[in-house]
Amino acid sequence: MLITHEILDSTGHEDPGHPERPARLDAVWAGVADLHLDSDVVRVPVRSAGRAELARVHEPVYLDHLGAFCFEGGGELDPDTYATYDSWPLAQQAAGTGLAVLEELHRRGEGVGFVAVRPPGHHALRDRAMGFCLINNVAVAAAALRSAGERVAVIDWDVHHGNGTQAIFWNDPDVLYVSAHEWPLFPGSGVAAEVGGLAAVDRTVNLPLPAGATGDVVLQALEEVAGPVIDDFDPTWTLISAGFDGHRDDPMADFEMTSGDYARLAAWVRGFARPGRLAIYLEGGYDLDALRHSVAGTLAALLDAPTPLEDRSQGGPGVDQVARIRTERHQTLQLVRAQALGEAP
Amino acid sequence: MKRPSRIVVGYDGSAHADGALDFALMMAGSCRAEVLVLHATGLLERYEHRDVTHLPDQVAARVAASRLPAARVHFAFDDGDPCTTLLRAAELEPAADLIVVGTRGHTTHGGRLLGSTSLELAEHATVPVVIVPLQEGPAGA
Numbered sequence: 001m002l003i004t005h006e007i008l009d010s011t012g013h014e015d016p017g018h019p020e021r022p023a024r025l026d027a028v029w030a031g032v033a034d035l036h037l038d039s040d041v042v043r044v045p046v047r048s049a050g051r052a053e054l055a056r057v058h059e060p061v062y063l064d065h066l067g068a069f070c071f072e073g074g075g076e077l078d079p080d081t082y083a084t085y086d087s088w089p090l091a092q093q094a095a096g097t098g099l100a101v102l103e104e105l106h107r108r109g110e111g112v113g114f115v116a117v118r119p120p121g122h123h124a125l126r127d128r129a130m131g132f133c134l135i136n137n138v139a140v141a142a143a144a145l146r147s148a149g150e151r152v153a154v155i156d157w158d159v160h161h162g163n164g165t166q167a168i169f170w171n172d173p174d175v176l177y178v179s180a181h182e183w184p185l186f187p188g189s190g191v192a193a194e195v196g197g198l199a200a201v202d203r204t205v206n207l208p209l210p211a212g213a214t215g216d217v218v219l220q221a222l223e224e225v226a227g228p229v230i231d232d233f234d235p236t237w238t239l240i241s242a243g244f245d246g247h248r249d250d251p252m253a254d255f256e257m258t259s260g261d262y263a264r265l266a267a268w269v270r271g272f273a274r275p276g277r278l279a280i281y282l283e284g285g286y287d288l289d290a291l292r293h294s295v296a297g298t299l300a301a302l303l304d305a306p307t308p309l310e311d312r313s314q315g316g317p318g319v320d321q322v323a324r325i326r327t328e329r330h331q332t333l334q335l336v337r338a339q340a341l342g343e344a345p
Numbered sequence: 346m347k348r349p350s351r352i353v354v355g356y357d358g359s360a361h362a363d364g365a366l367d368f369a370l371m372m373a374g375s376c377r378a379e380v381l382v383l384h385a386t387g388l389l390e391r392y393e394h395r396d397v398t399h400l401p402d403q404v405a406a407r408v409a410a411s412r413l414p415a416a417r418v419h420f421a422f423d424d425g426d427p428c429t430t431l432l433r434a435a436e437l438e439p440a441a442d443l444i445v446v447g448t449r450g451h452t453t454h455g456g457r458l459l460g461s462t463s464l465e466l467a468e469h470a471t472v473p474v475v476i477v478p479l480q481e482g483p484a485g486a
Contacts, residue, residue, distance in 0.1 A: 078426045080388045186388050188424035
């Protein structure tokens with residue numbers, strides 16, 4: 001069963017010509033429709049996140065400034081990121097709807113959550129918008145679960161590193177952040193040596209992979225490097241920061257993934273996520289056809305729904321990089337653990 | 346406060362950035378500092394296939410017009426937004442101890458209060474930040 005929400009009208013958050021645009025959501029919902037799930041879909045109402053819910057991950061002064069900035073008409077927040085008059089209420093709805101889906105999942109105890117909202121979130125920092133992102137939707141969700149005593153794994157397969165999510169939970173031992181991403185690439189963070197703060201050593205797993213990486217390499221990195229960490233962490237909830245800009249047709253980056261690869265990644269997550277405790281949050285994905293097919297592939301794998309998939313990609317660069325990531329993480333963890341114990345020089 | 350020994354200046358090729366660069370070069374000359382000229386490669390720059398290959402030459406021309414030896418000026422591209430990349434340059438070794446930016450770079454909407462790179466830097470930086478206003482006429486004249 002797919003636990004999702006009423007369609008969010010995001011047309012008020014648009015900057016003509018900007019790739020992060022309302023049509024992205026049309027493509028996503030087309031991908032859902034392709035699965036013909038019919039009665040197996042539950043849609044909860046869109047709702048706004050309250051200030052206290054947002055303030056778990058964002059500085060109140062930032063929320064005030066963002067709201068005021070939008071109320072005054074908006075503009076550019078940085079060279080990549082815009083806001084309009086409507087962006088503030090839409091961002092509140094995006095984050096709140098992510099919470100509403102979690103609440104419905106919790107109430108039912110079954111199904112897969114799917115949150116298709118914009119603007120996306122994983123670059124948004126505690127006190128700053130960045131990389132098309134205003135409010136960090138998946139972080140708001142993870143923080144809500146965290147406040148209820150849950151252990152949350154965030155699996156981020158957007159092609160860009162989710163620097164905002166990483167930073168927000170850097171020192172939180174009850175949130176595990178895993179990211180497989182192209183590197184070097186915006187935002188420049190996400191090297192293997194970033195393993196978490198002193199209070200949360202080994203709660204951040206970064207898998208920086210080269211341009212041209214194919215789905216088999218991304219999966220290998222997740223399975224071999226992140227897999228044991230996830231097993232050890234034993235999350236009670238799993239959230240996917242699902243960007244689809246690693247698709248070979250996406251104009252933002254140079255991974256060579258296909259809809260079949262996203263289905264395979266989703267199947268991998270399904271293997272460790274607890275039933276009824278898995279939710280997907282839309283991040284990037286800017287080629288509309290690729291987005292549609294990748295969403296369909298991801299949900300098909302989680303819901304056992306048949307759908308045509310592109311062949312899985314393989315043979316790209318990065319296999320050697322996986323070994324280097326493992327080595328770099330091991331060395332860094334030794335140093336950081338010694339530092340945490342006060343043994344470092 | 347000690348004299349700066351390593352200055353980082355944000356550079357996007359705009360007239361504002363040229364003014365900031367000229368100021369940084371002047372400061373470096375008087376302090377015998379090194380200058381890192383940093384261009385932040387953002388998401389839209391890649392998406393729009395903006396050609397920024399001319400930026401190092403544009404910087405080199407301004408360095409040549411200054412009195413600073415070219416060997417003390419370095420140019421780099423870094424992935425990220427301007428604020429993040431400049432803060433990173435001030436944190437990672439060899440760390441910069443002064444950040445110089447123009448009041449705004451290339452913008453579509455004209456730059457508003459929140460998100461203005463210069464003000465974000467002023468709020469977050471742990472080293473001094475110089476915000477150079479756009480000069481009337483030729484920068485540095």
